[in-house]
Amino acid sequence: MLKTMQKHGVTLALFAVLATGLTAVVNALTKDTIEQQAVAQQKLLFNQVIPADSYDNDIQTSCVVVNNSPLGTGTHHIYVARLGEQPVAVVMEATAPDGYSGAIQLLVAADFNGKVLGSRVTEHHETPGLGDKIETRLSNWITYFSGKTIQGSDDASWAVKKDGGQFDQFTGATITPRAVVNAVKRAGLFAKTLPTQIDNLPVCGAQP
Structure with a gap:
Protein backbone atom coordinates (compact mmCIF):
# COMPACT_ATOMS: atom_id res chain seq x y z
CA MET A 1 0.00 0.00 0.00
CA LEU A 2 2.82 2.42 0.96
CA LYS A 3 4.65 1.79 -2.29
CA THR A 4 1.47 2.36 -4.25
CA MET A 5 0.87 5.67 -2.50
CA GLN A 6 4.45 6.74 -3.11
CA LYS A 7 4.11 5.83 -6.79
CA HIS A 8 0.94 7.89 -7.12
CA GLY A 9 2.56 10.77 -5.29
CA VAL A 10 5.51 10.79 -7.67
CA THR A 11 3.15 10.62 -10.65
CA LEU A 12 1.14 13.57 -9.39
CA ALA A 13 4.31 15.55 -8.70
CA LEU A 14 5.62 14.89 -12.21
CA PHE A 15 2.26 15.89 -13.68
CA ALA A 16 2.28 19.12 -11.69
CA VAL A 17 5.80 19.93 -12.88
CA LEU A 18 4.89 19.22 -16.49
CA ALA A 19 1.69 21.29 -16.26
CA THR A 20 3.56 24.20 -14.71
CA GLY A 21 6.26 23.99 -17.35
CA LEU A 22 3.69 23.87 -20.15
CA THR A 23 1.86 26.89 -18.72
CA ALA A 24 5.13 28.83 -18.56
CA VAL A 25 5.95 27.96 -22.16
CA VAL A 26 2.48 28.99 -23.39
CA ASN A 27 2.71 32.27 -21.47
CA ALA A 28 6.12 32.99 -22.95
CA LEU A 29 4.92 32.22 -26.48
CA THR A 30 1.74 34.32 -26.24
CA LYS A 31 2.99 37.25 -24.13
CA ASP A 32 4.12 39.37 -27.08
CA THR A 33 0.94 38.64 -29.04
CA ILE A 34 -1.26 39.60 -26.09
CA GLU A 35 0.68 42.83 -25.56
CA GLN A 36 0.43 43.70 -29.26
CA GLN A 37 -3.32 43.11 -29.20
CA ALA A 38 -3.70 45.31 -26.11
CA VAL A 39 -1.77 48.13 -27.81
CA ALA A 40 -3.88 47.77 -30.95
CA GLN A 41 -7.13 47.86 -28.93
CA GLN A 42 -5.97 50.96 -27.07
CA LYS A 43 -5.08 52.68 -30.34
CA LEU A 44 -8.51 51.84 -31.75
CA LEU A 45 -10.16 53.35 -28.68
CA PHE A 46 -8.00 56.49 -28.89
CA ASN A 47 -9.02 56.96 -32.50
CA GLN A 48 -12.66 57.03 -31.36
CA VAL A 49 -12.13 59.94 -28.98
CA ILE A 50 -9.49 62.08 -30.71
CA PRO A 51 -9.01 62.67 -34.46
CA ALA A 52 -5.87 60.88 -35.62
Missing part, protein backbone atom coordinates in the same frame (compact mmCIF):
# COMPACT_ATOMS: atom_id res chain seq x y z
CA ASP A 53 -4.96 63.80 -37.90
CA SER A 54 -4.95 66.28 -35.01
CA TYR A 55 -1.57 65.15 -33.69
CA ASP A 56 1.65 63.71 -35.07
CA ASN A 57 3.32 61.96 -32.13
CA ASP A 58 2.96 58.44 -30.76
CA ILE A 59 0.31 59.33 -28.24
CA GLN A 60 0.38 55.89 -26.61
CA THR A 61 3.97 56.40 -25.46
CA SER A 62 3.51 60.05 -24.49
CA CYS A 63 2.04 59.24 -21.11
CA VAL A 64 2.09 60.95 -17.72
CA VAL A 65 0.48 60.11 -14.39
CA VAL A 66 -1.66 62.06 -11.93
CA ASN A 67 -2.84 60.97 -8.51
CA ASN A 68 -5.99 61.96 -6.61
CA SER A 69 -6.92 64.58 -9.17
CA PRO A 70 -10.28 65.80 -10.55
CA LEU A 71 -10.09 62.68 -12.73
CA GLY A 72 -10.77 60.61 -9.62
CA THR A 73 -9.05 59.16 -6.60
CA GLY A 74 -6.00 56.99 -7.18
CA THR A 75 -3.77 56.91 -10.23
CA HIS A 76 -4.91 57.98 -13.69
CA HIS A 77 -2.95 58.05 -16.93
CA ILE A 78 -2.95 61.01 -19.28
CA TYR A 79 -1.81 60.62 -22.90
CA VAL A 80 -0.51 63.81 -24.46
CA ALA A 81 -1.27 64.57 -28.11
CA ARG A 82 1.38 66.78 -29.70
CA LEU A 83 1.61 68.56 -33.02
CA GLY A 84 5.13 69.57 -33.94
CA GLU A 85 6.28 68.94 -30.36
CA GLN A 86 3.57 71.27 -29.03
CA PRO A 87 0.94 69.72 -26.74
CA VAL A 88 -2.49 70.27 -28.29
CA ALA A 89 -4.80 67.90 -26.41
CA VAL A 90 -4.93 65.02 -23.98
CA VAL A 91 -6.65 61.68 -23.65
CA MET A 92 -7.38 61.08 -19.98
CA GLU A 93 -8.47 58.13 -17.91
CA ALA A 94 -11.27 59.33 -15.66
CA THR A 95 -13.58 57.84 -13.05
CA ALA A 96 -17.21 58.62 -12.31
CA PRO A 97 -17.39 57.32 -8.73
CA ASP A 98 -21.13 57.79 -8.36
CA GLY A 99 -22.65 55.48 -10.92
CA TYR A 100 -25.81 53.62 -9.90
CA SER A 101 -23.91 50.34 -9.47
CA GLY A 102 -20.46 51.68 -8.64
CA ALA A 103 -17.61 53.47 -10.34
CA ILE A 104 -17.66 54.01 -14.11
CA GLN A 105 -14.31 54.14 -15.89
CA LEU A 106 -13.99 56.53 -18.82
CA LEU A 107 -11.63 57.75 -21.47
CA VAL A 108 -12.02 61.48 -22.14
CA ALA A 109 -10.20 63.50 -24.80
CA ALA A 110 -10.11 67.27 -24.57
CA ASP A 111 -8.11 70.24 -25.79
CA PHE A 112 -6.84 72.94 -23.45
CA ASN A 113 -9.69 75.37 -24.08
CA GLY A 114 -12.51 73.41 -22.53
CA LYS A 115 -13.59 71.51 -25.64
CA VAL A 116 -14.31 67.82 -25.21
CA LEU A 117 -13.17 65.92 -28.30
CA GLY A 118 -14.71 62.61 -27.39
CA SER A 119 -15.42 60.13 -24.62
CA ARG A 120 -15.96 56.41 -24.18
CA VAL A 121 -16.80 54.12 -21.27
CA THR A 122 -14.13 51.49 -20.66
CA GLU A 123 -15.65 49.71 -17.67
CA HIS A 124 -18.89 49.80 -15.71
CA HIS A 125 -21.36 47.69 -13.73
CA GLU A 126 -24.56 49.56 -14.52
CA THR A 127 -27.93 47.84 -14.80
CA PRO A 128 -28.43 46.00 -18.11
CA GLY A 129 -31.21 47.56 -20.15
CA LEU A 130 -31.05 50.85 -18.25
CA GLY A 131 -27.70 52.32 -17.28
CA ASP A 132 -25.71 50.32 -19.82
CA LYS A 133 -26.87 52.69 -22.57
CA ILE A 134 -23.60 54.53 -21.92
CA GLU A 135 -22.01 51.84 -24.12
CA THR A 136 -21.70 52.61 -27.83
CA ARG A 137 -22.81 49.09 -28.74
CA LEU A 138 -26.23 49.92 -27.27
CA SER A 139 -26.61 53.68 -27.79
CA ASN A 140 -24.85 56.68 -29.30
CA TRP A 141 -25.57 58.74 -26.18
CA ILE A 142 -21.95 59.17 -25.15
CA THR A 143 -20.97 60.50 -28.58
CA TYR A 144 -22.89 63.72 -27.86
CA PHE A 145 -20.00 64.99 -25.75
CA SER A 146 -17.85 65.36 -28.86
CA GLY A 147 -17.28 68.98 -29.80
CA LYS A 148 -19.04 70.37 -26.73
CA THR A 149 -17.21 73.17 -24.89
CA ILE A 150 -17.29 73.68 -21.13
CA GLN A 151 -17.44 77.38 -20.33
CA GLY A 152 -16.47 76.95 -16.69
CA SER A 153 -17.24 75.10 -13.49
CA ASP A 154 -20.57 76.90 -13.25
CA ASP A 155 -21.65 75.99 -16.79
CA ALA A 156 -25.20 74.80 -16.08
CA SER A 157 -25.60 73.32 -19.56
CA TRP A 158 -23.25 70.53 -18.53
CA ALA A 159 -25.95 68.50 -16.83
CA VAL A 160 -28.74 66.11 -17.78
CA LYS A 161 -31.98 67.72 -18.95
CA LYS A 162 -33.72 66.75 -15.71
CA ASP A 163 -31.23 69.06 -13.96
CA GLY A 164 -31.62 71.84 -16.52
CA GLY A 165 -28.76 70.80 -18.79
CA GLN A 166 -28.38 69.74 -22.41
CA PHE A 167 -27.81 65.99 -22.12
CA ASP A 168 -30.55 63.38 -22.25
CA GLN A 169 -31.11 61.06 -19.34
CA PHE A 170 -32.27 57.49 -19.82
CA THR A 171 -35.84 56.41 -19.19
CA GLY A 172 -35.87 55.01 -15.67
CA ALA A 173 -32.19 55.80 -15.13
CA THR A 174 -30.93 59.27 -14.37
CA ILE A 175 -28.11 58.49 -11.93
CA THR A 176 -25.88 56.85 -14.53
CA PRO A 177 -25.90 59.61 -17.19
CA ARG A 178 -25.65 62.28 -14.49
CA ALA A 179 -22.52 60.60 -13.12
CA VAL A 180 -20.93 60.40 -16.59
CA VAL A 181 -21.77 64.00 -17.50
CA ASN A 182 -20.22 65.26 -14.27
CA ALA A 183 -17.09 63.14 -14.73
CA VAL A 184 -16.58 64.30 -18.32
CA LYS A 185 -17.09 67.90 -17.21
CA ARG A 186 -14.49 67.54 -14.45
CA ALA A 187 -12.05 65.99 -16.90
CA GLY A 188 -12.56 68.74 -19.47
CA LEU A 189 -11.99 71.43 -16.87
CA PHE A 190 -8.91 69.63 -15.59
CA ALA A 191 -7.49 69.52 -19.12
CA LYS A 192 -7.47 73.31 -19.16
CA THR A 193 -4.99 73.30 -16.27
CA LEU A 194 -2.61 70.79 -17.83
CA PRO A 195 -0.41 72.91 -20.15
CA THR A 196 1.45 74.30 -17.14
CA GLN A 197 1.70 70.89 -15.47
CA ILE A 198 2.50 68.36 -18.18
CA ASP A 199 6.28 68.75 -18.15
CA ASN A 200 6.37 68.32 -14.36
CA LEU A 201 4.16 65.25 -14.12
CA PRO A 202 5.78 61.81 -13.66
CA VAL A 203 6.12 59.69 -16.78
CA CYS A 204 4.13 56.48 -16.90
CA GLY A 205 6.17 53.53 -15.67
CA ALA A 206 8.86 55.67 -14.10
CA GLN A 207 10.29 54.47 -10.81
CA PRO A 208 9.41 56.67 -7.81
Whole structure:
Protein backbone atom coordinates (compact mmCIF):
# COMPACT_ATOMS: atom_id res chain seq x y z
CA MET A 1 0.00 0.00 0.00
CA LEU A 2 2.82 2.42 0.96
CA LYS A 3 4.65 1.79 -2.29
CA THR A 4 1.47 2.36 -4.25
CA MET A 5 0.87 5.67 -2.50
CA GLN A 6 4.45 6.74 -3.11
CA LYS A 7 4.11 5.83 -6.79
CA HIS A 8 0.94 7.89 -7.12
CA GLY A 9 2.56 10.77 -5.29
CA VAL A 10 5.51 10.79 -7.67
CA THR A 11 3.15 10.62 -10.65
CA LEU A 12 1.14 13.57 -9.39
CA ALA A 13 4.31 15.55 -8.70
CA LEU A 14 5.62 14.89 -12.21
CA PHE A 15 2.26 15.89 -13.68
CA ALA A 16 2.28 19.12 -11.69
CA VAL A 17 5.80 19.93 -12.88
CA LEU A 18 4.89 19.22 -16.49
CA ALA A 19 1.69 21.29 -16.26
CA THR A 20 3.56 24.20 -14.71
CA GLY A 21 6.26 23.99 -17.35
CA LEU A 22 3.69 23.87 -20.15
CA THR A 23 1.86 26.89 -18.72
CA ALA A 24 5.13 28.83 -18.56
CA VAL A 25 5.95 27.96 -22.16
CA VAL A 26 2.48 28.99 -23.39
CA ASN A 27 2.71 32.27 -21.47
CA ALA A 28 6.12 32.99 -22.95
CA LEU A 29 4.92 32.22 -26.48
CA THR A 30 1.74 34.32 -26.24
CA LYS A 31 2.99 37.25 -24.13
CA ASP A 32 4.12 39.37 -27.08
CA THR A 33 0.94 38.64 -29.04
CA ILE A 34 -1.26 39.60 -26.09
CA GLU A 35 0.68 42.83 -25.56
CA GLN A 36 0.43 43.70 -29.26
CA GLN A 37 -3.32 43.11 -29.20
CA ALA A 38 -3.70 45.31 -26.11
CA VAL A 39 -1.77 48.13 -27.81
CA ALA A 40 -3.88 47.77 -30.95
CA GLN A 41 -7.13 47.86 -28.93
CA GLN A 42 -5.97 50.96 -27.07
CA LYS A 43 -5.08 52.68 -30.34
CA LEU A 44 -8.51 51.84 -31.75
CA LEU A 45 -10.16 53.35 -28.68
CA PHE A 46 -8.00 56.49 -28.89
CA ASN A 47 -9.02 56.96 -32.50
CA GLN A 48 -12.66 57.03 -31.36
CA VAL A 49 -12.13 59.94 -28.98
CA ILE A 50 -9.49 62.08 -30.71
CA PRO A 51 -9.01 62.67 -34.46
CA ALA A 52 -5.87 60.88 -35.62
CA ASP A 53 -4.96 63.80 -37.90
CA SER A 54 -4.95 66.28 -35.01
CA TYR A 55 -1.57 65.15 -33.69
CA ASP A 56 1.65 63.71 -35.07
CA ASN A 57 3.32 61.96 -32.13
CA ASP A 58 2.96 58.44 -30.76
CA ILE A 59 0.31 59.33 -28.24
CA GLN A 60 0.38 55.89 -26.61
CA THR A 61 3.97 56.40 -25.46
CA SER A 62 3.51 60.05 -24.49
CA CYS A 63 2.04 59.24 -21.11
CA VAL A 64 2.09 60.95 -17.72
CA VAL A 65 0.48 60.11 -14.39
CA VAL A 66 -1.66 62.06 -11.93
CA ASN A 67 -2.84 60.97 -8.51
CA ASN A 68 -5.99 61.96 -6.61
CA SER A 69 -6.92 64.58 -9.17
CA PRO A 70 -10.28 65.80 -10.55
CA LEU A 71 -10.09 62.68 -12.73
CA GLY A 72 -10.77 60.61 -9.62
CA THR A 73 -9.05 59.16 -6.60
CA GLY A 74 -6.00 56.99 -7.18
CA THR A 75 -3.77 56.91 -10.23
CA HIS A 76 -4.91 57.98 -13.69
CA HIS A 77 -2.95 58.05 -16.93
CA ILE A 78 -2.95 61.01 -19.28
CA TYR A 79 -1.81 60.62 -22.90
CA VAL A 80 -0.51 63.81 -24.46
CA ALA A 81 -1.27 64.57 -28.11
CA ARG A 82 1.38 66.78 -29.70
CA LEU A 83 1.61 68.56 -33.02
CA GLY A 84 5.13 69.57 -33.94
CA GLU A 85 6.28 68.94 -30.36
CA GLN A 86 3.57 71.27 -29.03
CA PRO A 87 0.94 69.72 -26.74
CA VAL A 88 -2.49 70.27 -28.29
CA ALA A 89 -4.80 67.90 -26.41
CA VAL A 90 -4.93 65.02 -23.98
CA VAL A 91 -6.65 61.68 -23.65
CA MET A 92 -7.38 61.08 -19.98
CA GLU A 93 -8.47 58.13 -17.91
CA ALA A 94 -11.27 59.33 -15.66
CA THR A 95 -13.58 57.84 -13.05
CA ALA A 96 -17.21 58.62 -12.31
CA PRO A 97 -17.39 57.32 -8.73
CA ASP A 98 -21.13 57.79 -8.36
CA GLY A 99 -22.65 55.48 -10.92
CA TYR A 100 -25.81 53.62 -9.90
CA SER A 101 -23.91 50.34 -9.47
CA GLY A 102 -20.46 51.68 -8.64
CA ALA A 103 -17.61 53.47 -10.34
CA ILE A 104 -17.66 54.01 -14.11
CA GLN A 105 -14.31 54.14 -15.89
CA LEU A 106 -13.99 56.53 -18.82
CA LEU A 107 -11.63 57.75 -21.47
CA VAL A 108 -12.02 61.48 -22.14
CA ALA A 109 -10.20 63.50 -24.80
CA ALA A 110 -10.11 67.27 -24.57
CA ASP A 111 -8.11 70.24 -25.79
CA PHE A 112 -6.84 72.94 -23.45
CA ASN A 113 -9.69 75.37 -24.08
CA GLY A 114 -12.51 73.41 -22.53
CA LYS A 115 -13.59 71.51 -25.64
CA VAL A 116 -14.31 67.82 -25.21
CA LEU A 117 -13.17 65.92 -28.30
CA GLY A 118 -14.71 62.61 -27.39
CA SER A 119 -15.42 60.13 -24.62
CA ARG A 120 -15.96 56.41 -24.18
CA VAL A 121 -16.80 54.12 -21.27
CA THR A 122 -14.13 51.49 -20.66
CA GLU A 123 -15.65 49.71 -17.67
CA HIS A 124 -18.89 49.80 -15.71
CA HIS A 125 -21.36 47.69 -13.73
CA GLU A 126 -24.56 49.56 -14.52
CA THR A 127 -27.93 47.84 -14.80
CA PRO A 128 -28.43 46.00 -18.11
CA GLY A 129 -31.21 47.56 -20.15
CA LEU A 130 -31.05 50.85 -18.25
CA GLY A 131 -27.70 52.32 -17.28
CA ASP A 132 -25.71 50.32 -19.82
CA LYS A 133 -26.87 52.69 -22.57
CA ILE A 134 -23.60 54.53 -21.92
CA GLU A 135 -22.01 51.84 -24.12
CA THR A 136 -21.70 52.61 -27.83
CA ARG A 137 -22.81 49.09 -28.74
CA LEU A 138 -26.23 49.92 -27.27
CA SER A 139 -26.61 53.68 -27.79
CA ASN A 140 -24.85 56.68 -29.30
CA TRP A 141 -25.57 58.74 -26.18
CA ILE A 142 -21.95 59.17 -25.15
CA THR A 143 -20.97 60.50 -28.58
CA TYR A 144 -22.89 63.72 -27.86
CA PHE A 145 -20.00 64.99 -25.75
CA SER A 146 -17.85 65.36 -28.86
CA GLY A 147 -17.28 68.98 -29.80
CA LYS A 148 -19.04 70.37 -26.73
CA THR A 149 -17.21 73.17 -24.89
CA ILE A 150 -17.29 73.68 -21.13
CA GLN A 151 -17.44 77.38 -20.33
CA GLY A 152 -16.47 76.95 -16.69
CA SER A 153 -17.24 75.10 -13.49
CA ASP A 154 -20.57 76.90 -13.25
CA ASP A 155 -21.65 75.99 -16.79
CA ALA A 156 -25.20 74.80 -16.08
CA SER A 157 -25.60 73.32 -19.56
CA TRP A 158 -23.25 70.53 -18.53
CA ALA A 159 -25.95 68.50 -16.83
CA VAL A 160 -28.74 66.11 -17.78
CA LYS A 161 -31.98 67.72 -18.95
CA LYS A 162 -33.72 66.75 -15.71
CA ASP A 163 -31.23 69.06 -13.96
CA GLY A 164 -31.62 71.84 -16.52
CA GLY A 165 -28.76 70.80 -18.79
CA GLN A 166 -28.38 69.74 -22.41
CA PHE A 167 -27.81 65.99 -22.12
CA ASP A 168 -30.55 63.38 -22.25
CA GLN A 169 -31.11 61.06 -19.34
CA PHE A 170 -32.27 57.49 -19.82
CA THR A 171 -35.84 56.41 -19.19
CA GLY A 172 -35.87 55.01 -15.67
CA ALA A 173 -32.19 55.80 -15.13
CA THR A 174 -30.93 59.27 -14.37
CA ILE A 175 -28.11 58.49 -11.93
CA THR A 176 -25.88 56.85 -14.53
CA PRO A 177 -25.90 59.61 -17.19
CA ARG A 178 -25.65 62.28 -14.49
CA ALA A 179 -22.52 60.60 -13.12
CA VAL A 180 -20.93 60.40 -16.59
CA VAL A 181 -21.77 64.00 -17.50
CA ASN A 182 -20.22 65.26 -14.27
CA ALA A 183 -17.09 63.14 -14.73
CA VAL A 184 -16.58 64.30 -18.32
CA LYS A 185 -17.09 67.90 -17.21
CA ARG A 186 -14.49 67.54 -14.45
CA ALA A 187 -12.05 65.99 -16.90
CA GLY A 188 -12.56 68.74 -19.47
CA LEU A 189 -11.99 71.43 -16.87
CA PHE A 190 -8.91 69.63 -15.59
CA ALA A 191 -7.49 69.52 -19.12
CA LYS A 192 -7.47 73.31 -19.16
CA THR A 193 -4.99 73.30 -16.27
CA LEU A 194 -2.61 70.79 -17.83
CA PRO A 195 -0.41 72.91 -20.15
CA THR A 196 1.45 74.30 -17.14
CA GLN A 197 1.70 70.89 -15.47
CA ILE A 198 2.50 68.36 -18.18
CA ASP A 199 6.28 68.75 -18.15
CA ASN A 200 6.37 68.32 -14.36
CA LEU A 201 4.16 65.25 -14.12
CA PRO A 202 5.78 61.81 -13.66
CA VAL A 203 6.12 59.69 -16.78
CA CYS A 204 4.13 56.48 -16.90
CA GLY A 205 6.17 53.53 -15.67
CA ALA A 206 8.86 55.67 -14.10
CA GLN A 207 10.29 54.47 -10.81
CA PRO A 208 9.41 56.67 -7.81
